[in-house]
Amino acid sequence: MPARILLVDDERGFVDTMAKRLENRGYTVGVAYDGPQALAALDGDVWYDVVVLDVKMPGMDGNEVLKIVKADHPLVEVIMLTGHATVESAIEGMKSGAFDYMMKPCNLEDLVSKVEDAYDKKQAHENKILEARARHIVLRRGD
Secondary structure (H helix, E strand, O other): OOOEEEOOOOOHHHHHHHHHHHHOOOOOEEEEOHHHHHHHOOOOOOOOOOOEOOOOOOOOOOHHHHHHHHHOOOEEEEEEEEEEHHHHHHHHHHHOOOEEEEEEOHHHHHHHHHHHHHHHHHHHHHHHHHHHHHHHHHHHOOO
C-alpha cells in the first residue's frame, strides 16, 4: 500500500500541483494550507503516514505544528520543507522529531524518495510495536 501523505503549505499553488503529481503516482494525498487545518486533518477519518510540512507559515509555524503532531500522532513521520532563510528552523524541527528536511522548491523525485524512506521507517516502527505486543501476549499465556 502506498504512503498516505498530508501536504501542508500556505502556498496553495505548490500544494495543489504537488498533490496532483503525487496522486498520479498512486499516493493518497491530503492537503492543508495552514497548521490548524493540518492538525484537523490528522484527527480526521484518513490516517496519514507522512506529513510534508512547510516551516514558515503565517499564524502557527511548522515547528509548532510538528510538536503537536509528534505529541498526538507519534508514529506519523514529518518531512520539513524550508527555504534558504529558514534552514535553522528546519534543523530545529529535526531536533523536535522530524524525519528530515528538504529545501524549496523541491524536485518531485527527491520528495518521493524522502516520503518512501519516511514511510519505511514508520512501517518498521509499527512492526516492532506489533512484535512486542505479540511477545507480551505469549508471555502472559505462558506459551
